[in-house]
Amino acid sequence: MSARTRRLALLAAALLMAVPACDSGDGGGDGMVNGRSPFTGAEADAGPVLAVKVDNVGPARPQTGVDQADIVYVEQVEAGLSRIMAVFSARLPSSVGPVRSARETDLELLRQFGKPALAYSGVQARLQPAIDDAPLYPVPLGRAPGAYYRSDDRVPPHNLYVRPADALRAAPDADGPRDIGFRFGAAPAGGRETREQRVRYPAAEFSFTWSAERKRWLVSMDGDPAVTTTGQRLAPATVVVQYVDIESSRFRDRLGSVSPFTETTGSGTALVLRDGRSYPARWERPDAEDGTEFTTEDGARLRFATGQVWVVYAAR
Structure with a gap:
């Protein structure tokens, strides 16, 4: 059985994980550790998990609600x-967007969250059976029309937004937070002082610039500061540049471009940015139901800074 066939076959199964998200403490059934989120390490309520696919081309910016996310994943598309x-x-903004379509990569990535809700604008017909079989609650426009609205100040398809609270009403049984492998705490020894780190895709670029004043990494996209529609600069506490295999999938967009598949299971190298320093790391995610563990060069768990985490998938 090929690796891709195995991935699609496993999409119909979910494995519940109830291990603590920190190295100490008792997480209980909701994945929280002493009232702290396993996604950010900050004090939080254990709300249901909602993932939203957000457009990221020029006409889609500035975006709405991304600054309120616990985790932001960045992936390469067509x-x-x-x-x-x-x-x-932990927090639900009043709206998020612009919302765009789902990809095969999302299905494998989301399995570590148990059975979360996924808000997206649509999906190509050949991928729909895999979404129907995946361990998640799909809440696209067609299934939760009252949760979405169109903005008058953008042109389609960059003008669709979702109200997260309304989307979750269409997925009342969505799982709460659980351990996905992140650890939070004091920075490891060593590392390299880093003012800026860039990540380049064939037609996109991200840069993360350390702000000692804010103690955050200021995000820029394609050379411009990344802000929200309310003027908030996107500024995570931790940035993970995770080096992965990005291969062609069997899917294409409506223009005929091949959809990349980002392999988020397996193992490899990463670069973790926190507190103005960068740390070489190893990552390991044995199977799709597992979270991703990040370790230092000597094999110790690498702890993130408390706050929003960005994971940027870059080609090896």
Whole structure:
């Protein structure tokens, strides 16, 4: 059985994980550790998990609600462009967007969250059976029309937004937060002082610039500061540049461009940015139901800074 066939076959199964998200403490059934989120390490309520696919081309910016996400994943899509998947649990903004379509990569990535809700604008017909079989609650426009609205100040398809609270009403049994492998705490020894780190895709670029004043990494996209529609600069506490295999999938967009598949299971290298320093790391995710563990060069768990985490998938 090929690796791709195995991935699709496993999409119909979910494995519940109830291990603590920190190295100490008792997480209980909701994945929280002493009242702290396993996604950010910050004090939080254990709200249901909602992932939203967010457009990230020029006409889609500035975006709405991304600054409120617990985790932001960045993946490569057709034509070398990028797309965002924002994961919410602790806080729900009034709206998020612009919302765009789901990809095969999302299904494998989301399995570590148990059975979350996924908001997206649509999906090509050949991928629909895999979404129907995946361990998640799909809440696209067609299934939760009352949760979506069109903005008058954008042109389609960059003008669709979702109200997270309304989307979750269409997925009342969505799982709460659980351990996905992140650890939070004091920075490891060593590392390299880093003012800026760039990540390039064939047709997109991200840069993360350390702000000592804010103690955050200021995000820029394609050379411009990344802000929200309310003027908030996107500024995570931790950035993970995770080096992965990005291969062609069997799917294409409506223009005929091949959809890349980002392999988020397995193992490899990463670069973790926190507190103005960068740390070489190893990552390991044995199977799709597992979270991703990040370790230092000596094999110790690498702890993130408390706050929003960005994971940027870059080609090895």
